[in-house]
Amino acid sequence: MIEIKNVSKWFGDFQVLTKVNETIGRGQTVVICGPSGSGKSTLLRCVNGLEPYQEGEIIVDGASLNDPKTNLYKLRENIGMVFQRFELYPHMTAIQNISLAPLRVRKWPKQKAEKKAIELLKRVGIPDKAEAYPANLSGGQQQRVAIARSLAMEPKYMMFDEPTSALDPEMIKEVLDVMINLAKEGMTMLCVTHEMGFAREVADEIIFMDYGKIVERGTYEEFFNNPKSERAKEFLDQIL
Amino acid sequence: MFDAVTRNITFLLGGFWMTLQLTAFALLGGIALGALVGLGRISKSRWIYQPVTLYVNFLRNVPLILVIFWFYFVMPIIAGRPLDPFLSAIISFIIFEATYFGEIFRAGYQSISKDLTAAAFSTGMTYSQTARYILIPIAFRRMLPSLITQSIVTFQDTSLAFVIGLQEFVRRTSIVDNLEVRSIELFGFVAVVFFIFCFIGSKISRHFEEKGRKTGLL
Numbered sequence: 001m002i003e004i005k006n007v008s009k010w011f012g013d014f015q016v017l018t019k020v021n022e023t024i025g026r027g028q029t030v031v032i033c034g035p036s037g038s039g040k041s042t043l044l045r046c047v048n049g050l051e052p053y054q055e056g057e058i059i060v061d062g063a064s065l066n067d068p069k070t071n072l073y074k075l076r077e078n079i080g081m082v083f084q085r086f087e088l089y090p091h092m093t094a095i096q097n098i099s100l101a102p103l104r105v106r107k108w109p110k111q112k113a114e115k116k117a118i119e120l121l122k123r124v125g126i127p128d129k130a131e132a133y134p135a136n137l138s139g140g141q142q143q144r145v146a147i148a149r150s151l152a153m154e155p156k157y158m159m160f161d162e163p164t165s166a167l168d169p170e171m172i173k174e175v176l177d178v179m180i181n182l183a184k185e186g187m188t189m190l191c192v193t194h195e196m197g198f199a200r201e202v203a204d205e206i207i208f209m210d211y212g213k214i215v216e217r218g219t220y221e222e223f224f225n226n227p228k229s230e231r232a233k234e235f236l237d238q239i240l
Numbered sequence: 241m242f243d244a245v246t247r248n249i250t251f252l253l254g255g256f257w258m259t260l261q262l263t264a265f266a267l268l269g270g271i272a273l274g275a276l277v278g279l280g281r282i283s284k285s286r287w288i289y290q291p292v293t294l295y296v297n298f299l300r301n302v303p304l305i306l307v308i309f310w311f312y313f314v315m316p317i318i319a320g321r322p323l324d325p326f327l328s329a330i331i332s333f334i335i336f337e338a339t340y341f342g343e344i345f346r347a348g349y350q351s352i353s354k355d356l357t358a359a360a361f362s363t364g365m366t367y368s369q370t371a372r373y374i375l376i377p378i379a380f381r382r383m384l385p386s387l388i389t390q391s392i393v394t395f396q397d398t399s400l401a402f403v404i405g406l407q408e409f410v411r412r413t414s415i416v417d418n419l420e421v422r423s424i425e426l427f428g429f430v431a432v433v434f435f436i437f438c439f440i441g442s443k444i445s446r447h448f449e450e451k452g453r454k455t456g457l458l
Binding site: 074100133 | 353355356358359360361362363364365366369373374377378381454455456457
């Protein structure tokens with residue numbers, strides 16, 4: 001379970017997050033949407049300790065991130081993250097990208113790590129791309145390798161930071177399909193995305209953020225059919 | 241026609257050996273110091289960044305020959321005794337070339353996006369693992385062509401050591417020329433030797449550049 005309690009964060013004088021509260025239970029999929037600059041990505045980065053926050057508390061499986069006793073590296077093994085621009089290691093093949101962390105962090109033998117990597121490549125639908133370098137893969141394929149790389153550590157949670165917004169339209173579906181399957185298999189997911197079709201299919205809850213605050217939350221139907229705030233209405237008009 | 245060269249070949253090659261030694265020490269020291277200078281140039285601490293930047297900007301805007309001269313004549317005053325010209329030349333080369341290597345390192349360090357590091361962290365890798373398996377290999381591959389090019393420049397620069405009487409390749413050639421008075425052949429020979437080495441070096445640099453481009457690293 002991830003508990004976010006009254007979290008506030010500033011970049012210098014600029015407040016990016018204001019008293020954010022949210023609980024993500026096991027197996028849930030939460031979709032975060034909102035205009036750019038509303039603090040969605042920053043919130044994700046705070047949850048796996050990539051960014052510090054100044055007030056409040058984030059607790060992952062009972063361990064508070066600000067507690068000096070919490071080992072952030074250990075904690076991140078349980079939280080996979082997928083980025084907008086894939087961020088694959090450009091000097092490694094797909095299979096090397098995926099097996100690096102199991103090999104170095106989990107200290108698995110090479111054979112086991114590679115077997116796992118191939119399984120994962122099958123799972124994301126590109127088993128034939130094992131030896132390909134990122135530069136020779138399409139955006140959709142790169143993003144699927146990136147998802148496989150996160151899954152290789154067998155995380156309990158997966159976070160997605162606008163995983164499809166850098167993709168050509170025809171590649172969006174192949175990535176979303178992988179994500180939908182993950183959600184249906186019971187992965188706990190926190191997704192920043194504007195793909196409302198994805199939200200409708202798997203989201204247990206949608207959070208709408210604006211200016212660093214959670215302005216609205218609810219199920220897909222509540223949010224989509226009956227947005228309460230003016231900002232959410234405007235936003236939905238723009239993206240639909 | 242090249243009898244002036246062949247007659248003195250041992251003496252000339254002795255000079256070339258000196259040139260190679262100068263280059264080797266200048267590169268070892270220059271690259272090592274350059275790696276630190278590069279770090280200094282991206283340092284968030286004012287107390288590191290400012291002096292390092294001053295050092296880089298100053299040395300990149302004066303001719304190398306001046307640095308060699310200046311160091312050779314000033315050091316005895318500071319140290320109280322004359323410095324060995326070889327040592328003096330090497331130290332001059334190191335402090336001069338390190339500014340150029342430093343800028344190559346700075347560019348290499350900065351070429352890695354913050355998100356790539358975040359991606360490695362998010363798989364549970366520690367900072368040292370990330371540096372070892374991701375950051376350093378990528379930065380190194382990206383820097384390699386420029387490092388080789390700058391090494392070629394350093395190799396050529398070492399000929400300036402002749403101004404403080406060091407008997408490197410060019411200096412020895414001019415000594416031979418004073419006896420033989422066959423400037424065209426003698427300096428033509430020097431030019432050919434420099435050209436061959438530098439040309440091979442630039443081909444190697446080019447090879448890595450193309451390789452980098454193909455794998456999407458550059």
